[in-house]
Amino acid sequence: MNASQVLEREFLEIRARILEIAASLDRIDRAAGDVSLDANRQLLSRGIDLLSAKESDRAEQVQLLFSNEYVSDWQSDFQMKPRS
Amino acid sequence: MYYIDPHIHMVSRTTDDYQTLSQMGCAAMSEPAFWAGFDRGSAESFRDYFHQLTDVEPKRAAQYGIQHFTWLCINAKEAENVKLSREVMKLIPEFLQCPNVLGIGEIGLNKNTKNESIIFQEHVELAIEYQQQILIHTPHLADKYQGTRMILDMLAGHGGIERSRVLVDHVEEHTVREVIDAGYWAGMTLYPVTKCTPARAVDIIESVGPDRLCVNSAGDWGPSKPTAVPDLILEMRRRGHTEGLIRKIVFDNPFDFFSQSKNFSFTPPSDETRVFPTG
Incomplete structure (x- = not known):
């Protein structure tokens, strides 16, 4: 199509x-x-803004916006040793 | 078109659902062990559950011409209880010989905690020890991206993993590429609200390509639709995709992934022309 x-x-x-x-x-x-300062309300506004982007990965960007951050050294925070 | 639903929780569904799925072309399904909607109080509860998965459900499915396979584990949510998890994991080896068991699953993370991570690692080690395939649950909503990355980190640390024998499930737009690029299989779950819609799943197939990609309904006791895979078939047809491509996604791919399990002995519907190994 x-x-x-x-x-x-x-x-x-x-x-x-x-x-x-x-x-x-x-x-x-x-x-x-008034929820104008509510974090979720602000997230929604940012998500709506993403829809106007020209890039063709809007869905992925919206997903990332609503995602918790990944911290690469999380295993150190958990005091976990890599398995072998 | 016949299809395989590689992830559906039939213990939560009615016999009418088996009939409907059969009428819509479901030839086989696999049912990973998961959370029952409440935390179970003892390992013996899981022994009964594993009996249900390895004996009761295959018989229910067979009444409607569907072959039922399963995966065993303690799910990520109850894995927060490390003591209970280790007791449950001790039960698993005796059930691995049951003829419909494909491997260990659905293990994974729920809220991305330390305890969940510890039990995930121990499940992976169990799978390696018994040469089992692995089916992995990734977290919901805001926890998905972080949890998927953590799971990939943990898998990368295991030298004994054969990546082609691992499926990372519930991928979406922001997690699918890292799973596929790392050499694993990926599953997309078709949920009405919280995961992929059929339209978005087809978008992902068009963007990433059809290799090592499966779709499932994950029908369970919550808001879900057991006939979601036929919805995806219809969406692909509406977009003009070939029957061969549709069949690859809904039949050949799960078949090829499952075929790596020694217990996958599948008798396909009689009008299928492909030559199938007997496991």
Whole structure:
């Protein structure tokens, strides 16, 4: 399938998902209280920003955004010796 | 099209599900040992569970023409209890001779703790000692990336590992390449919300290629869909992929991975033309 065919096939589904996100954010805003400084709310904003990137690895970047950090010397922190 | 679901927890499913899966073309399945939704109180509970996996479920599956295989371990969540884990691991060797046991699994990490890591290492050593294949669970959501990297670190430290006999499961966009590039098999789980959708799984196949890549439903007691593999088949057809490529993903790949286990004696459906070893 070429890009036009994929776009035509996916357009309504993407439109629906954008609407769901928009409505969810509206729901949060209508509710009592302020979560603008909440870490999860800020993560969502950063995730939405990633969708506008031009690179074609948006899904991977969103996954990494929502992932805990990997620390390469974790075995030292656990005082674990490498097995052989 | 016949397919193999390489990861599904049938102890949590009804007999109606066996019938539906059979009607949708499921020819074989493998069921890794996992968490029951609650922490079990003793090793004897696991003995009963291993009996269920090696004797009861194969009989239920056979009633619908499906061959049932399994993997044994104490899962990552209960592995936080090191004492219980070691008692359970002592039970495993006696069950490895059961004809439907493919190896050790699904071992792995849950919250990426020290105790989980210790028991993961000991499971790997058990698999090496008994020359077993390994099926690995990677953590959920925010813990997945860190946990997958930790698992790859631990596997790399074991000189006795044959990477082609290890499948790292539940990969997603941010973990699949490191697993495949390191020489392991990778599994994608098709879950409604928390893992891959069929569409994203097909995206990954298109991006990474079909080699050493499997898909599964991981149907269990939580939100999951046991017929998710046929959903992926439909998505691949809608995108115009060939029947040969679809078959590679849903049948040939799990078949080739399982064939490395001496217990994988599989009688394929009669209209399959491929020549199968008998294990």
